[in-house]
Amino acid sequence: MNRKTWKKVIIYLLCFVYIWSTPLSVYAENGNEQTVEKATEYLSPYNTAVSKLDELLGEKEIYALVYLAEAYAIKEEPDIYSETLASIACGQEVRITGVSEDSGQNIWYEVSYAYDDGEIKGYIERGYLAFSDERLLEWEAEYVQSRAMRLFARRRTISYPDVEQFPESYRDALYELKSMHPDWTFVKMNTGIDWNYAISVECEGSRSLIWAASAKESWKNGMYDKNWAYCTPGIVKYYFDPRNSLTEEAVFQFEHLGFNASCNTEQTTQKAVDNTFMSGLIPDTSRTYAKVLTEIGANINISPILLASRIRQEQGTRGNSPLISGKYPGYEGLYNYYNIGATGQTTEAIAVSGLTKARELGWTDRITALSGGATFLLKNYIKRGQDTLYLQKFDVDSRYDGVLWHQYMQNIQAPTTEAKSTYNTYKKTGLLNDMPYVFRIPVFNNMPEYACVQPGSEDKITLSTTSLENLPVNQTAVLTTYINGAQNTSVAMQFTSSDTSVAKVDENGVITGISPGTATITCKKKENPDSANTVTCTVKVVKADISIENITTPSLDEIIYSPNTTLKNISLPQGFAWVDESIVPTVVNSGYSxxxxxxxxxxxxxxxxxxxxxxxxxxxxxDISLPKNLTATAGEQLKSIALPSGFTWEEPDTILPKKTGTYNYEASYCQDVANYEILTGISLSVTVVCKTHEFGEWTGSHADCEYDGKLVRSCNICGEEEVVKEAAKGHTYESKVTKQPTTTSSGIRTFTCKECNDTYTEEIPKLEEAHKHSYTETIAKEATCTQKGEKTFTCSCKDSYKETIEALGHDIVNGACQRCEYVEPSLPNHTHSYTSSTQTATCTKAGVIIYTCGCGDMYTEEIKALGHDMKNGKCTRCDYTEVPPENPPEEPPKSSEAESKPETKPQPSESSKEETKPDSSKEEPSGEMPQSQAQQQNNSTAPVQSEIGNNQQSQAAPNNNQQSQPASNSKKPAETNSTEDKLQTVRINMQESTILNADKLARVRENDKNLQLMLTDDVTWNIDIASIKDIADLNVDMAVSIGKAEVPDKVIETVAADLGYELMSLEHDGEFGFEAVLTIPVKEQYHGKLANLFYYNPASKVLEFIDAVEVSEDGFASFTMQHASDYVIVFADVSLETVSDEAVQEESVTQQEAVEAVSTQTQTSDFTGVIILIAILVLLAVVVVAVALVLKKRSEKEDYFFDEEDDLADDRIK
Structure with missing residues (x-):
């Protein structure tokens, strides 16, 4: 016999002796006693005991229940005088975490009390904790020592403190169990829940179901599905009342479900699974269900008897449920032994929901499903306060998740059935007696005085309806009762309403609606209600309708319209309300709801x-804002002036005066005619402006030979003046030899202006006999690659003239000039695009064609002098007249000599000079030119100027695409007066308007070739006038925006990367319809680099290479533009056109070979080309001379103006 058994024997003997002499009392301390007395039990040896318990708690979690007090105050330290941390009700579960003693050696367990919001750690005296953990009991048996017990008188019969804690209605049954099993401990669990509230919740919906096949009719309240029925309130009360389960079999539904090695052996578990599908091996394994369940229980501290009973309850004894077959279609290899998450009203729905949960939790084999389900039970129920079979069905522990909803099963009989299975297992294995089982039994507030009786099956009550929908307020409905299918006419029934503020019911079942809502009407027998079932009817009360006859329609006062007044501002009598308060009432309305x-x-x-x-x-x-800054064109109607919304002119057809100024006119205003009176007579100021000038007659005078002229005319509307200035024409002299020179005396040539008759004379040197000019050529200034040179021709008679030597141009070999230091810039993949300008050849002077590329490269072609075409002593192309010699030679000179030697001036004889010397106005005289003659020559080329607004037109230097023709060095005056040298370029200021249209081009004269548009001082367009095909319909916006364009940054990065770039956008959209060259300024850091022009293609969202041009040293870049769009200019040292280096080399070699081939061809065909060229140029010269003569005759008849109106005015002035 071990120490524990001897201890029990001694205690029983002492109790037996004491029963006959004095009443027996217990040794538990009173929970409210505030004295620290010497302990009757203490730890020995203390340090060893504490250490061993710590080792045990490190291996497993041990739980205990608070008992023997309605509520216990957890202390901060192991001392009854220590600070209270919290007060917990009797029956609450705590986890033991250590042990200690107070100053009197009383034993205190360190505990942890967990709940939803956190955890409390403190101390509870050993005597107020009940536990059944076998290893903790073994530890106490070894280390807890006893002194003599203090006995206190209590009652004359045996008394148990744990039983005495319960209400009187519990004690008889508990004393009976205690007498049979003294080692059992009963712990009162104070739930704090009202009995009636708990019953009403448990009766809701499908919370509580019963197996219909075995249930009495008085237990069923309608079918849930084909197998399960809803529970009647009577049967819910019966199974919910713990007092009905205080029997030796049923009490195990209150047993703590932890693992105890003594009673939870494999043999015990085998007894629990005998005669079920779990009695043998687990399919496809070599292990039995009993062994696996026992191992699971030991590992996670859960009763294997609970697991076996729960599986038997959920799967039945045969185990043929699809939830554990592993073969359900679509869910093969999945198992759910505990029916966790399996819900639904059909077998299929239950199987699918349960196996879906198994898939979610990874239960893919039987042992994993057994272990996983057990862990699910432990984690979600047992460790959260629901650590008995009863609590897993009826959730009355309030520490976690609230109460009465977190229940494991719907079967109301499950706790009793599983408890019976546990009892039978313990009985078969002899584990009922001498085992320290702990039972946690709930107690509720306001419980019935006696335990609820199980409903009988004698009578079944039904109602005429179980649901009454849409009962209006103040209306009634009647419930008819039936007993066992027959209408009740004699048995008194008791009707009650769950909410009398919603619906009331009288003893006859007449229901009256009180207010909208839902109430439950309950019906049962008035006498002996437990002899029949209780039935209910759900009543939904709704609002009643109002009759129009009961409504008195109010009359509303008239209001004045305001946009700020809504229906909300208009008061209504009590009970009335606007349907939409935000509506603004208007004058025209049909009433408002x-x-x-x-x-x-x-x-x-x-x-x-x-x-x-x-x-x-x-x-x-x-209150209104009058419109300002109203403007209109003179002569238009008043209605042409647009007014803001609400304003109208009172006399819109009024014609505005044809005189600029400010005038007042009357208007009316009404923004909303339907709701406002019209306001009239509003005076508005209108500024009359001039958009099209109406000019009067020209006044002033024309220029004469010496004085400038000035013509002025004024606009009759605005008074603006248009001024035309004419430069002094200069004298037009005709010469005549008034005294012929001889070999002995000088002659006199008299010059007379044919316009004003001003005269001057010149001396004609003496004639030398048979003198012919013989000129000596002298290079006065050498020509260079880029600069012109000059030749001087001097005769022994001191007659001389000069000729210009054209610039030589670079002699490029391998990219470098052989004459100067010029080196061609590296332009990878650059193809020259040349423009040409022509200096026309004359009879005596060679012409030249100059070809220029945008990169700076240029070359020239010479046009040989035409030579005089002499007929009857005069040249047909110019005004040259051959002077016959004083002593005519035997054979006169042939015209071919003049053609072949244009540089030799013919020398007339002394005797014939006075009669045939050409007009000096047509030929530059030798020697120094007199001042008057120089003035005459300068005046002869002065252009006519016109000032119209801000646009000025004058003769301008050519742009970078077309070079001007150099001034002729020929002595023939006919070339000085040539119309080809006048107004080659017309320049227009575009700063006020960037639109190029027919009005602007009206200033262009027939001999103008180039149009230069000045957008700013630095940004210009140059347009070949001949390329403009349809001037009448021309309307192009030439605006240029530098620094902005609609090109995404990511697209720019694809070509610019780390290079500098500039954005550019042309305002016009699409093709120009003519060729235009745009010149723009470039930042200083890019001077000398290549400006690569890219066009942004919005369709493909890429930049397309257009051209690469070199930035000039003075910072400008010029591009030939065909259409307008958005562009990016990227500055680099090389061209960015995407071609390979090999292609560039090949192109370079090809170009070099082409140049050499052309050079060779040119040398071999020089002679033939010259002959053909001379013939073409002779023909062209004839045409030019003819045009010049026509223009000359026209200029003599009338002055030249820029438009038709000027021509007419000029005629009127003359």
């Missing part, structure tokens, strides 16, 4: 329309 409801909690609102009279509002002029 209102609702009427004297009590919205009981009645539905009635909608009706109320009439409302609204008067138009008046507008004050001070």
């Amino acid at each position: 209102v609702t009427y409801n004297p009590d919205s909690s009981k009645y539905n609102s009635f909608v009706l329309t109320l009439p409302l009279k609204v008067k138009k509002a008046e507008i004050k002029q001070s």
Whole structure:
């Protein structure tokens, strides 16, 4: 016999002796006693005991229940005088975490009390904790020592403190169990829950179900599905009442479900699974269900008997459920032994929901499913306060998740059935006696005095309806009762309403609606109610409708319209309300909707329309904002001036005066004619402006030979003046030899202006006999690659003339000039694009064609002098007249000599000079030119100027695409007067308007070739006038925006990367219809680099290479543009056109070979080309001379103006 058994024997003997002499009492300390007395039990040896318990708690979690007190105060330290941390009710579960003693050696367990919001750690005296953990009991048996017990008188019969804690209605049954099993401990669990509230919740919906096949009719309240029925309140009360389960079999539904090695052996578990599908091996394994369940229980501290009973309850004894077959279609290899998450009203729905949960939790084999389900039970129920079979069905532990909803099963009989299975297992294995089982039994507030009786099966009550929908307020309905299918006519029934504020019911079952809501009407026998079932009817009360006859329609006062007045501002009588308060009432209306409801909690609102009279509002002029800055063109109608919304002219057809100025006209205003009176007589100021000038007659005088002329005309509308200035024409002299020179005396040549008759004379040197000019050529200035040179021809008679030597041009070999230091810039993949300008050849002077590329490269072609075409002593191309010699030679010179030697001036004889010397106005005289003659020559080329607004037109230097023709060095005056040298370029200022149209091009004269548009001082367009095909329909916006363009940054990065770039956008959209060269300024850091022009293609979202041009040293880049769009200019040292290096080399070699081939061809065909070229040029010269003569005759008849109106004015002035 071990120490524990001897201890029990001694205790029983002492109790037996004491029963006959004095009443027996217990040794537990009173929970409220505030004295620290010497302990009757203590730890020995203390340090060893504490250390060993710590080792045990490190291996497993041990739980205990608070008992023997209604509520226990957890202390901060192991001392009854220590600070209280919290007070917990009797029956609550705590986890033991250590042990200690107070100053009197009383034993205190360190505990942890967990709940939803956290955890409390403190100390509870050993005597107020009940536990059944076998290893903790073994530890106490070894280390807890006893002194003599203190006995206190209590009662004359044996008393148990744990039983005495329960209400009187519990004690008889518990004393009976205690007498059979003294080692059992009963712990009162104070739930704090009202009994009636708990019953009403457990009766809701499908929370509590019963197996219909075995249930009495009085237990069933309708079918849930084909197998399960809803529970009647009577059977819910029966199974919910713990007092009905205080029997030796049923009490195990209150057993703590932890693992105890003594009673939870494999043999015990085998007894629990005998005669079920779990009695043998687990399919496809070599292990039995009993062994696996026992191992699982030991590992996670859960009773294997619970697991076996729960599986038997869920799967039945045969185990043929699809949830554990592993073969359910679509869910093969999945198992759910505990039916966790399996819900639904059909077998299929239950199987699918349960196996879906198994898939979610990874239960893919049987052992994993057994272990996983057990862990699910432990984690979600046992460790959260639901650590008995009863608590897993009826959730009355409030520490976690609230109460009465977190229940494991719906089967109301499951706790009793599983408890019986546990009892049978313990009985078969002899584990009922001498085992320290702990039972946690709930107690509720306001419980019935006696345990609830199980409903009988004698009578079944039903109602005429179980649901009454849409009962209006103040209306009634009658419930008819039936007993066992027959209408009740004699048995008194008791009707009650769950909410009398919603519906009332009398003893006859007449229900009256009180207010909207839902109430439950309960019906049972008035006498002996437990002899029959209780039935219910759900009543939904709704609002009642209002009759129009009961409504008195109110009359509303008239209001004045205001946009700020809404229906909300208009008061209504009690019970009325506007349907939409935000509506602004208007003058024209058909009434507005209102609702009427004297009590919205009981009645539905009635909608009706109320009439409302609204008067138009008046507008004050001070309340409106008058329009300002009204402008109109002189002579138009007043209605051409657009007014802001609400304003109208009172006399819109009024014609505005043809005189600029400010005038007042009257208007009316009304933004909303329907709701406002019209405000009239509003005076508005209108500024009359001039858009098209109406000029009067020209006044002033024309220029004469010496004085400038000035013509002025004024606009009759705005007074703006247009001024035309004419430069002094200069004298037009005709010469005549008034005294012929001889070999002995000088002659006199008299010059007379044919316009004003001003005269001057020149001496004609003496003639030498048979003198012919013989000129000596001298290089006065050498020509260079880029600079012109000069030749001087001097005769022994001191007659001389000069000729210009054209610039030589670079002699490029391998990219470098052989004459100067010029080196061609590296332009990878660059193809020259040349433009040409022509200096026309004359009879005596060679012409030249100059070809220039945008990169700076240029070359020239010479046009040989035509030579005089002499007929009857005069040249047919120029005004040259051959002077016959004083002593004519035997054979006169042939015209071919003049053609072949244009540089030799013919020398007339002394005797014939006075008679045949050409007009000096047509030929530059030798020697120094007199001042008057120089003035004459300068004046002869002065252009006519016109000042119109801000646009000025003058003769301008050519742009970078077309070089001007150099001034002729020929002595023949006919070339000086040539129209080809006048107004080659017309320049227009575009700063006020960037639109290029026919009006602007009206200033262009027939001999103008180039149009230069000045957008700014630095940004210009140069346009070949001949490329403009349809001037009448021309309307192009030439605006250029530098620094902005609609090109995404990511697209720019694809070509620019780390290079500098500039954005550019042309305002016009699409093709120009003519060729234009744009010149723009470039930042200083890019001078000398290549400007690569890219076009942004919005369709493909890429940049397309257009051209690469070199930035000039003075910072400009010029591009030939065909259409307008968005562009990116990227500056680099090389061209960015995407071609390979090999292609560039090949192109370079090809170009070099082509140049050499052309050079060779040119040398071999020089002679033939010259002959053909001379013939073409002779023909062209004839045409030019003819045009010049026509223009000369025309200029003699009338002065030249820029438009038709000027020509007419000029005629009027003449």
